[in-house]
Amino acid sequence: MPGKKKEESTVELNPTSIEDVRFDERDLAIFSIPDIKTRISVVQNYFFPRLEFLVRDVLGVIQNIYEINPYERINFIYRPSNRKTAKNNMDFFEAYVGISGKRRTDRDLTILNRKGVPYKFHPCYLFFGIDPQGTMYVEMRPFVLYVDDSTRNSFTNLVRKNKDLLEPILAYFHITYSGASSFVPLIPSLKTEQWPFFRSYPPDLPVYYSHNLSILVWSFIALYPILDSIISIGEGEEPRLSELLNKLRNYWLDHYTGDAEDPDREEESLSSDDIISTLPELDSYNFIRAGVWWNVLSRDNWTCCSCGRTPKDGVTLEVDHITPRSLGGTDEPENLQTLCKKCNVGKSNKDNTDLRRNFRSSR
Ligand SMILES: [Zn+2]
Numbered sequence: 401m402p403g404k405k406k407e408e409s410t411v412e413l414n415p416t417s418i419e420d421v422r423f424d425e426r427d428l429a430i431f432s433i434p435d436i437k438t439r440i441s442v443v444q445n446y447f448f449p450r451l452e453f454l455v456r457d458v459l460g461v462i463q464n465i466y467e468i469n470p471y472e473r474i475n476f477i478y479r480p481s482n483r484k485t486a487k488n489n490m491d492f493f494e495a496y497v498g499i500s501g502k503r504r505t506d507r508d509l510t511i512l513n514r515k516g517v518p519y520k521f522h523p524c525y526l527f528f529g530i531d532p533q534g535t536m537y538v539e540m541r542p543f544v545l546y547v548d549d550s551t552r553n554s555f556t557n558l559v560r561k562n563k564d565l566l567e568p569i570l571a572y573f574h575i576t577y578s579g580a581s582s583f584v585p586l587i588p589s590l591k592t593e594q595w596p597f598f599r600s601y602p603p604d605l606p607v608y609y610s611h612n613l614s615i616l617v618w619s620f621i622a623l624y625p626i627l628d629s630i631i632s633i634g635e636g637e638e639p640r641l642s643e644l645l646n647k648l649r650n651y652w653l654d655h656y657t658g659d660a661e662d663p664d665r666e667e668e669s670l671s672s673d674d675i676i677s678t679l680p681e682l683d684s685y686n687f688i689r690a691g692v693w694w695n696v697l698s699r700d701n702w703t704c705c706s707c708g709r710t711p712k713d714g715v716t717l718e719v720d721h722i723t724p725r726s727l728g729g730t731d732e733p734e735n736l737q738t739l740c741k742k743c744n745v746g747k748s749n750k751d752n753t754d755l756r757r758n759f760r761s762s763r
Contacts, residue, residue: 414449418457422608431532438717440480443495451497451528458620465651466644473631474499477525498527501631509634512548524630526623536607538600538619540626554633565645573622574601598623700738707743715740
């Protein structure tokens with residue numbers, strides 16, 4: 401909508417195109433929800449669909465560049481857990497969705513932990529993450545401090561062998577490791593007792609495709625060969641790090657650096673104003689400004705206005721429009737009420753019952 405202010409824009413929770421994927425400063429209010437159970441379920445509902453869409457979209461590009469089917473050897477990973485019923489879900493003060501090697505149920509991996517016990521899952525993660533300070537990043541965690549010496553040596557030797565290919569790629573895509581704030585040579589850092597990990601340039605929110613998201617996407621693509629190699633080590637196969645890095649290098653040279661190509665071509669994607677004006681109509685289940693729904697949940701004492709249950713009773717709380725947006729309802733606090741998921745599902749979208757009155761008068 402022309403002239404619409406940026407802060408009135410909305411976030412598409414279930415994007416259908418990477419141009420719709422947007423992470424906003426307002427999303428950070430999620431990390432301030434005081435009740436841990438509610439906080440985790442909100443992280444699951446509000447971050448995971450967008451992050452998962454992003455990972456799937458990038459896996460499509462990975463398939464194309466590396467000429468492999470990544471789904472054959474990966475599982476999705478989530479933090480906090482994506483299981484709605486997780487009994488002891490912890491808050492790790494970050495939200496991420498990414499990939500790891502496919503969990504084996506048929507046999508053990510060749511990777512052992514420090515006690516000599518074989519792993520069933522691959523100790524390596526590659527993911528898109530968001531932290532409560534408001535930065536977004538791509539990270540590759542090889543967990544080399546947790547594995548046996550033989551695995552760590554295989555990994556170190558692999559990095560050493562491919563240093564000349566790997567270092568320029570990491571530098572080009574602004575990827576640092578082991579917490580360094582700028583690029584440092586690979587091998588010395590891997591020898592330290594630090595926790596080695598590879599991390600993208602971490603932009604502050606908002607992040608969307610024409611504003612830093614493409615940098616993160618390319619970091620994920622560039623780090624995929626390292627994840628793939630650690631999976632190979634775990635499976636007892638020969639890592640194909642140099643093969644994949646060469647494919648990335650050649651793809652980049654073919655597509656982005658030739659004279660025939662306009663180097664600004666990639667910058668022609670939608671501007672932020674275009675993205676805002678093309679967002680679809682919202683219904684009452686969609687995103688409400690994070691600060692607003694936090695205020696509503698807090699005003700209603702983190703209690704369902706219909707049945708009076710709280711997250712302590714095992715319910716997930718949602719913010720409902722009393723008059724749905726489709727009937728002209730606004731995002732003003734007086735049109736919003738806290739409902740548990742069960743009560744909200746029972747309340748039709750066409751219905752504009754203010755359940756707060758029912759609840760209050762029945763008390
Ligand atoms: Zn309820």
